[in-house]
Each structure stands twice: as C-alpha cells, then as structure tokens.
Amino acid sequence: MGGIGAALVVFLAALVAIGVAQWVWAVTGERDLTVPERVPFAGGVEPEFHAWNRFHIRYYAMALLFLAFDMEMVFMYPWAVVFVKEGLLALIEMLMFILILIVGMVYAWREKSFEWA
Amino acid sequence: MTAFGILVQVTALLSGGAYVLVVADRLMSGTGSVRTALAYPVRRLSFLLLQPATTTERPDFEAWILGPALLMALAAVGAVAVPIAGPSAGGDIDAGLVLFGAAMLIVLVAVFIFGWGPNSVLPMIGGYRMAAMVLSVGIPFSLVVLTTAIPAESLSVGMIVEAQSSLWFVIVQPLGLPIYLVTAAAIAFWGPFDLPEGADLAGGVVAEASGLRLATWRFARAALMVTLSLMGQAVFLGGYLGPVLPGWLWTIVKTLVLLVLLALAGRTIARMRVQTFVWFGWVVLLPLALVDVFVSGWLAL
Amino acid sequence: MGLRARLAHLAKTGDVPVFVVVGGGYRSAVHRLRLVEGISIVASPRHASVLLIAGALTNDATGTVSHVHDQMAGPRVTVAWGHPEPSVIPVQTTVNGDVTEVATTIRRLFHDVLSGAVAPEQPLLPDVDAVEWRGVGPYGHGGAGMTGGTPYGRPLALRAPARDNLELDQLPVTVGPWFTGFPPGLALRISLQGDVAQAVEVAPTNLIQAGPAGLFTRALSEPTPIRDLEMARARHHIEWMADTLEIAGVDRLAVRADRIAGMISPGEVDPVERLVKAVRRSLLRLMTLRNVGVLPGEIDLAGLGPVVRATGVADDRRREEQAYRDLGFEPVTHSGGDAWARFSQRAAEAVQALDLAGRAGDTRAFGNGEVEAPDGLHRMGEPDPANRLVSILETVLIGSEWGDLVTTIQSLDIDMETVSVGTPAP
Structure with missing residues (x-):
C-alpha cells in the first residue's frame, strides 16, 4: 500500500471515529428532549417557518467566476511540474490563459459582482 | 512506515497542535492567567462531555453528524501529505500537494452542511457565508501552494522541502507565505475571518451545537489549523530541514510558530465584513497570487 | 471514582458558561461580570449551563425567557441578580449583592449541579407540539406542491420578489429579544432573502422594566x-x-x-x-x-x-x-x-x-x-x-x-x- 492508501486509511478512520461518537451521543441523548427544548434559537421567539428555503445566493456571479478559475487550476497542477523543463514557452502560454481570465474578473468587478447588499 | 504508523503519527500531531492552539487562543482572549489557560482545554472538554445532548425540532440528522466528522477527516488527510521527519518518512505521497489542495477546499462542504443541519436560521446564514469565503480565496490559496512546486519540479511535499535545502521559499517567494497565512485563516474560518461563527450570528454554525457535537467541531477546526500550519512550514519554511536538532523537532517548532502567529491575529484584528472579504479575495489576493506564480516561475527558469 | 464523577471534578474548576438576560439597570453590571475570571458569557443558550436574569423585567418577559431556559443545553440552573420577586421564571437563587457575590453564587451552583448536589432544572414549557405533523415522508415531502406538504407543521418560506426582480423565497424570522447581537429587549421581525433583509419590522415588546432613575x-x-x-x-x-x-x-x-x-x-x-x-x-x-x-x-x-x-x-x-x-x-x-x-x-x-x-x-x-x-x-x-x-x-x-x-x-x-x-x- 502506497502513500495514497495510508491517506485513505487516515481519512476513513477520522470520519468513522468522529461520526460514530456523535451518532451514539445523539441517539442516546435526544430521546428524552421535550418539544420546547428542540425549538431553534433565535433570541427567545419561536420561528414561524422552516429555516430551510431556496436561499438567494446573491454572489452567484462570483461563484461562476470561481468555476472558470478552478478549471484553470486543474491545468496548472501538471503545468507547474513541467514548467522548468518547458521553459519560457510554458510561462507565456499560461500567462495568456490567465490574462483572459483576469479580464473576466475585472469585468465582474466592474459589474459589482463582489457586493450584493 | 505502515498505514497504522501514519495514523498514530497524525493523531498525535493534530491533538498536540490543537492543545497548543486552544491554550494560545485562550491566552489571547483577554482574561485569565497562563495557569488556567494550560488547564483550559482539559476542563472545557470535560464539561462538554458532560453536557446533555440537544437537537432542533427537525434537523437533517445525518448531515449534522457528518459535518464535524468530515472536517476532522479532511484535516487528518491533509496532514498525511506532509513528511514530518525526512524525505521518506511519513508516507510522502507523489502528488501530495493535489491531495492537500483538494481536501482544504472541501472544508467548505463540511462547514456548509454543519450550518444546514440544524434547520435554524443563524447557523444556515453562517454556512452560506462560508461558501462565499472559500469561493473567494480558494484560487489564491491553491496558487500560492502550487507555486512552491515550480522550482521543485514535483507535487510531492517531500521534494518541495528538499528543494529548499539552499534557501527557504519564504525568501525566494516573498509573497507566498503572507498570502498563504491569510487564505489559510479564512479556510479554517479563524481569526479575522471567522465569519461563519461570528458573534453577529450568536455563534453561527455552532449556535445550535452543544456537548460532544461542539467538542468534536472545535477539535476538528483546531486540527485543521494544525494541518494548515504544518503544510505552511513545509512548503515555505523548509520543513524538517535545519541544523543540530532532528528533523521532526524542526517540523514541530516551525508548525508551532505559524500556529501561534495565527492565534495572535485571531483575537486582535476585527472581523471582516463578508462583502469586503469577497472583494478582498478577488481583487487583492488573486492578482497578488498570480504575480507570485509568474515572478517565481520567471526566477526558477 | 467513575468516569462521570472524574469529568465533573475536572469541569467544575473550568469556565462557567453563562447566558445572560439583561433587564433594567443592569447593563453596566454585566460588563463588570464579563471581567471575572472563570465566568464566560456565551451568545447561545445551547452553550450555556447557567441562565442569569440580571435586572428587572416585566411579566411579559416570561414567555421568551422560558424559551431561552428550555433551549439551554444544561445541566441547567437559573440565577436572578437584582431581579425583584416574584421572578419571571422560577430561579434557584436570588442575589442582590455586587458582581463578586453573583460570580461566587454562579460558580457554587455550577459546582453543585455538576457534582449532583443540586438537581438540574427541568424544562418549563409544556411538552406539547405547537404545530401538528402533517407531512408524508420523514422530511415532510410527498404531499402537494413543489416541496410537498407542511413539514413538521411549520410552513416553508414564502415567495416574494427580490430587489432584482426575481421571484424568490423570503423567510420572515423574529430575532430577539435575547439575541446577543441586538440590544437586550429588542426584537425584530426580519424578512430575509438570502442573507439580506428585505423588510424589517420592530416586534411589539415591552419586556424590560426601567431600573431606578439614573x-x-x-x-x-x-x-x-x-x-x-x-x-x-x-x-x-x-x-x-x-x-x-x-x-x-x-x-x-x-x-x-x-x-x-x-x-x-x-x-x-x-x-x-x-x-x-x-x-x-x-x-x-x-x-x-x-x-x-x-x-x-x-x-x-x-x-x-x-x-x-x-x-x-x-x-x-x-x-x-x-x-x-x-x-x-x-x-x-x-x-x-x-x-x-x-x-x-x-x-x-x-x-x-x-x-x-x-x-x-x-x-x-x-x-x-x-x-x-x-x-x-x-x-x-x-x-x-x-x-x-x-x-x-x-x-x-x-x-x-x-x-x-x-x-x-x-x-x-x-x-x-x-x-x-x-x-x-x-
């Protein structure tokens, strides 16, 4: 088993340990709670509605911008490894790519996508 | 090193680091002596273990439990990628940087479902704030970490540490560490960027959490801070490299330096507004991170 | 010594998490309480073990204070400080002295409730569902409409036009009067669309009884x-x-x-x-x-x-x-x-x-x-x-x-x- 196998073991061990501990705590402790004890806290008044709703994420334009840059990150991981070997060409290629994306960022900034209230 | 050995090592590192962080944070919060601060983590944990369970009237039971578990798992898996004592010790992974980067961005999911779980309005707003934050700093964070891979010509953290044998990257890439620390604090929703847990939301994502649920969440977040400091020292401060002392001790010393630095900032700088933060991430941090990538790339040629 | 007793022994020397309901004339006093080492004033009752009612409240406060009391994770104890009898909810002890005295009392009660010398308080409000379960599936899905039914009796958020002309969910929530981000006693009914307030209404309140003339x-x-x-x-x-x-x-x-x-x-x-x-x-x-x-x-x-x-x-x-x-x-x-x-x-x-x-x-x-x-x-x-x-x-x-x-x-x-x-x- 290589390093990735060990990482998987650690990941699952942490997930299961913390998850099971909480699960046991919750199912054994929650049984006896009364209705008022379960009311969500908002300062002492009962809520009229469920909190879950179709939440208006006003930064959606920014989230789309993130997608564009995140795709670019996918290319950058292999790019970083071969960068020194490929030399100046790799630098210029990536610079062009980034500059196009940066134009998108500047446009989003101008359109006030980073503020919403 | 076996998988079990790595598990023990990661557990010890994260628990020890979390203890130091909680003590440092307690000292920074204003009241109390060093003596009480040293005993604080143990006393606090004992109390939380004694607290009866609470829940809300219609929670998403599974999501609420998964939140802390996932946060802990991500913190732990991120720590696996960092070699502690030397190039081959500590399960060095070929593409450790990719594993680390992926794990740190998924923290968003852990925080979001933890805020979503209780079906209560204040935690829910906290969860959505975390989304805004991580989407804003995810790119600069990944970029500055990735930049350290350019001179090393490898995504393995061990190789990146070895590449610093003549000069640490904190000097070669001066923009790297400052941007890393700011974005790392945001990803661990710590310090001036603890928006999902802000006092203006009565605790935000933890407003409905008590007892063991709160204890696991706090521990997982402290562990996440340790993982972020651990990676920070490996890629910027030369990791286990150093004179006289053994490598693992250097790792611990450097990790603690970064941890204490973050703890100091946490309670002395005012919390940033979420909109200012989004602006700051895109308009300030992202261009700076790109400058870091290309200037460092140019210098590496 | 069992594990429980051992944990209690460790916990009782630690910080006491206190949720404070601040009434008339006691805002300044609560500031001084914050300086006492070992007392930690928390923002959510879910983190608290002690409920402190400081200063005078009107009888209208009984409902909201009872809610906060029941929401406390516990083990619960309630202390009144400068709060006239009869108090708005039943309390363990009433203190009329200075900040040192109330801090000592809080710490003593915390000790006692953790070690079992004092029984933790039971919830005050009746264990009755205010809203009837009418959903079909475990999350209330499966009825009529997009999200189906009325989960757990409470309705889902309303739809309302946003400021950018989108028809979206609007969630009216009443926050306060004991939400620590607001001045004590202030409750607002806020219509939230996402994290933005679309409409704000001051909820009718008259909870705080004015202290002695300043x-x-x-x-x-x-x-x-x-x-x-x-x-x-x-x-x-x-x-x-x-x-x-x-x-x-x-x-x-x-x-x-x-x-x-x-x-x-x-x-x-x-x-x-x-x-x-x-x-x-x-x-x-x-x-x-x-x-x-x-x-x-x-x-x-x-x-x-x-x-x-x-x-x-x-x-x-x-x-x-x-x-x-x-x-x-x-x-x-x-x-x-x-x-x-x-x-x-x-x-x-x-x-x-x-x-x-x-x-x-x-x-x-x-x-x-x-x-x-x-x-x-x-x-x-x-x-x-x-x-x-x-x-x-x-x-x-x-x-x-x-x-x-x-x-x-x-x-x-x-x-x-x-x-x-x-x-x-x-």
Whole structure:
C-alpha cells in the first residue's frame, strides 16, 4: 500500500471515529428532549417557518467566476511540474490563459459582482 | 512506515497542535492567567462531555453528524501529505500537494452542511457565508501552494522541502507565505475571518451545537489549523530541514510558530465584513497570487 | 471514582458558561461580570449551563425567557441578580449583592449541579407540539406542491420578489429579544432573502422594566455636578465601545475597554486614548465599520446625540449651559455618518468627557427640564431618544446584509429600558 492508501486509511478512520461518537451521543441523548427544548434559537421567539428555503445566493456571479478559475487550476497542477523543463514557452502560454481570465474578473468587478447588499 | 504508523503519527500531531492552539487562543482572549489557560482545554472538554445532548425540532440528522466528522477527516488527510521527519518518512505521497489542495477546499462542504443541519436560521446564514469565503480565496490559496512546486519540479511535499535545502521559499517567494497565512485563516474560518461563527450570528454554525457535537467541531477546526500550519512550514519554511536538532523537532517548532502567529491575529484584528472579504479575495489576493506564480516561475527558469 | 464523577471534578474548576438576560439597570453590571475570571458569557443558550436574569423585567418577559431556559443545553440552573420577586421564571437563587457575590453564587451552583448536589432544572414549557405533523415522508415531502406538504407543521418560506426582480423565497424570522447581537429587549421581525433583509419590522415588546432613575434623569429636575454627569457619560461610551469590539470579534480589546470603564477617574484621558489607538491597529474601520449603516439624509436626527454629531452637525444641548461654556466646551463632531464615524464620535466624546470632569470642580448644570444624555437630548415628559432610534430602524436596515444589520443596530446605541413598542406579544 502506497502513500495514497495510508491517506485513505487516515481519512476513513477520522470520519468513522468522529461520526460514530456523535451518532451514539445523539441517539442516546435526544430521546428524552421535550418539544420546547428542540425549538431553534433565535433570541427567545419561536420561528414561524422552516429555516430551510431556496436561499438567494446573491454572489452567484462570483461563484461562476470561481468555476472558470478552478478549471484553470486543474491545468496548472501538471503545468507547474513541467514548467522548468518547458521553459519560457510554458510561462507565456499560461500567462495568456490567465490574462483572459483576469479580464473576466475585472469585468465582474466592474459589474459589482463582489457586493450584493 | 505502515498505514497504522501514519495514523498514530497524525493523531498525535493534530491533538498536540490543537492543545497548543486552544491554550494560545485562550491566552489571547483577554482574561485569565497562563495557569488556567494550560488547564483550559482539559476542563472545557470535560464539561462538554458532560453536557446533555440537544437537537432542533427537525434537523437533517445525518448531515449534522457528518459535518464535524468530515472536517476532522479532511484535516487528518491533509496532514498525511506532509513528511514530518525526512524525505521518506511519513508516507510522502507523489502528488501530495493535489491531495492537500483538494481536501482544504472541501472544508467548505463540511462547514456548509454543519450550518444546514440544524434547520435554524443563524447557523444556515453562517454556512452560506462560508461558501462565499472559500469561493473567494480558494484560487489564491491553491496558487500560492502550487507555486512552491515550480522550482521543485514535483507535487510531492517531500521534494518541495528538499528543494529548499539552499534557501527557504519564504525568501525566494516573498509573497507566498503572507498570502498563504491569510487564505489559510479564512479556510479554517479563524481569526479575522471567522465569519461563519461570528458573534453577529450568536455563534453561527455552532449556535445550535452543544456537548460532544461542539467538542468534536472545535477539535476538528483546531486540527485543521494544525494541518494548515504544518503544510505552511513545509512548503515555505523548509520543513524538517535545519541544523543540530532532528528533523521532526524542526517540523514541530516551525508548525508551532505559524500556529501561534495565527492565534495572535485571531483575537486582535476585527472581523471582516463578508462583502469586503469577497472583494478582498478577488481583487487583492488573486492578482497578488498570480504575480507570485509568474515572478517565481520567471526566477526558477 | 467513575468516569462521570472524574469529568465533573475536572469541569467544575473550568469556565462557567453563562447566558445572560439583561433587564433594567443592569447593563453596566454585566460588563463588570464579563471581567471575572472563570465566568464566560456565551451568545447561545445551547452553550450555556447557567441562565442569569440580571435586572428587572416585566411579566411579559416570561414567555421568551422560558424559551431561552428550555433551549439551554444544561445541566441547567437559573440565577436572578437584582431581579425583584416574584421572578419571571422560577430561579434557584436570588442575589442582590455586587458582581463578586453573583460570580461566587454562579460558580457554587455550577459546582453543585455538576457534582449532583443540586438537581438540574427541568424544562418549563409544556411538552406539547405547537404545530401538528402533517407531512408524508420523514422530511415532510410527498404531499402537494413543489416541496410537498407542511413539514413538521411549520410552513416553508414564502415567495416574494427580490430587489432584482426575481421571484424568490423570503423567510420572515423574529430575532430577539435575547439575541446577543441586538440590544437586550429588542426584537425584530426580519424578512430575509438570502442573507439580506428585505423588510424589517420592530416586534411589539415591552419586556424590560426601567431600573431606578439614573443620573441623567435626575438632572432633568435638579442641577447636577458636571463632574458626575461627564464621568457617567464617559463610562457609558466606553462600555458601548466594549460591546462593539465584542461583536466585531476583538475580544481582547473588549475586555480592555471594560476594564478601563471600571477604573476611569476625572481628567485621566490616557487609558482611553491608548485604547482608541489599539482599536485603530485592529483595523476595525477597514474591516467592519466603514460605509456601514450610513443614515439617509431625509431622516431627522436632531437631538440624537452622538448619532447626529457623527454626521457633522454640532447639535448639543450642553452648548446652551453657562457652566459648560465657562469650561470652554465645544461639541466634537465627525463626518460621514457611518458606523465608524459613530465609533470615533463616541470615543472622542469619552475623552472629552473625562477632560471636562477633570476641570469641572463643583460646578453644576441642567435641572431645567432638558439634559444632553449619552444617547441624546432628554426632555421632561417626552419619550427618550431611544424611541426615535427604534422607529428609524425599519427604514435604515432595509437592504442590509446580516452582519451589517447587526453592526448598524449596535452603532446606534439603543437602550430598550424606556422603549415600548405596540402591544406586547402574548
């Protein structure tokens, strides 16, 4: 088993340990709670509605911008490894790519996508 | 090193680091002596273990439990990628940087479902704030970490540490560490960027959490801070490299330096507004991170 | 010794998590309680073990305080501090002494409830479902409509047009009166679309019973030493700064402000000036307050004290007092009218007040039916400025992101003691 196998073991061990501990705590402790004890806290008044709703994420334009840059990150991981070997060409290629994306960022900034209230 | 050995090592590192962080944070919060601060983590944990369970009237039971578990798992898996004592010790992974980067961005999911779980309005707003934050700093964070891979010509953290044998990257890439620390604090929703847990939301994502649920969440977040400091020292401060002392001790010393630095900032700088933060991430941090990538790339040629 | 007893033994020497319901005349006292080592004042009852009812409340408060009591994770105990009998909810002990006495009592009860000497309190409200379960599946899905049915009896959010002409969910929530981000006693019904307030309505409340008449109220009818008035003003502003710093997450400076508020003396402006410098270094302006809560020009702010002076208008009743004029008093003003201007304004007024107190000697002022109090102009027989501040909230807060909304309310310094809005909720 290589390093990735060990990482998987650690990941699952942490997930299961913390998850099971909480699960046991919750199912054994929650049984006896009364209705008022379960009311969500908002300062002492009962809520009229469920909190879950179709939440208006006003930064959606920014989230789309993130997608564009995140795709670019996918290319950058292999790019970083071969960068020194490929030399100046790799630098210029990536610079062009980034500059196009940066134009998108500047446009989003101008359109006030980073503020919403 | 076996998988079990790595598990023990990661557990010890994260628990020890979390203890130091909680003590440092307690000292920074204003009241109390060093003596009480040293005993604080143990006393606090004992109390939380004694607290009866609470829940809300219609929670998403599974999501609420998964939140802390996932946060802990991500913190732990991120720590696996960092070699502690030397190039081959500590399960060095070929593409450790990719594993680390992926794990740190998924923290968003852990925080979001933890805020979503209780079906209560204040935690829910906290969860959505975390989304805004991580989407804003995810790119600069990944970029500055990735930049350290350019001179090393490898995504393995061990190789990146070895590449610093003549000069640490904190000097070669001066923009790297400052941007890393700011974005790392945001990803661990710590310090001036603890928006999902802000006092203006009565605790935000933890407003409905008590007892063991709160204890696991706090521990997982402290562990996440340790993982972020651990990676920070490996890629910027030369990791286990150093004179006289053994490598693992250097790792611990450097990790603690970064941890204490973050703890100091946490309670002395005012919390940033979420909109200012989004602006700051895109308009300030992202261009700076790109400058870091290309200037460092140019210098590496 | 079993595991439980061992944990209890460790836990009882640790911090006591206290949720405080602040009633009439006890805001200042709670600031001093915050300085006691080993008492940790928490923002959510889910984190608390002790419920402290400080100061006087009206009988209307019973419902909301009971809710908070039941929401506490426990093991629960309730302490009343300066709260007249009969208290709004049953309590373990009533304390009428100073902060040391209440801290000792809280710690003793915490010990006892953890070690089992005192039984934890049972929930107060009846175990009855207020709303009937009508859903089909485990999450109420499967009925009619998009999300189906009415999960757990509570309806889902309403739809309403957003400011950008999208038809989206709007969630009305009532926050307060014991939400720590708001002044104690203030409850707002906020229609949230995402994290932005689309509409704000002040919920009818009359929960806090005013404490004994303060110095500024007495100064309405009798000339009062300037030294006392200005010391009280300085303390008020410094404690307000502590609250602001607390909400902004700068706990260290909040504690420092509380400490300074407890030991100021006439003429000693140094500690406050150093505090203000530290606040500047904490980047409070850049990070949190700048351009937040700017008051629209059409609102009449006359007589609102630091709030109006932070818009650049030198509106101050003290100018018309001969005694103040003899001291060379000139009102401080700041421009901008945002939360930072109000912070700088109050900081500067605290310094000015200490300076005036140091030079005032035994001179007296006011006593003719009008007083410039820390929150603005008080007139005999007229409602306090807090009433007007509450009434402008509904316009000022619309369109604010949640954090800015809390910052704005905090920056206005509203004291609900003398405010009553409509008929109290049942």
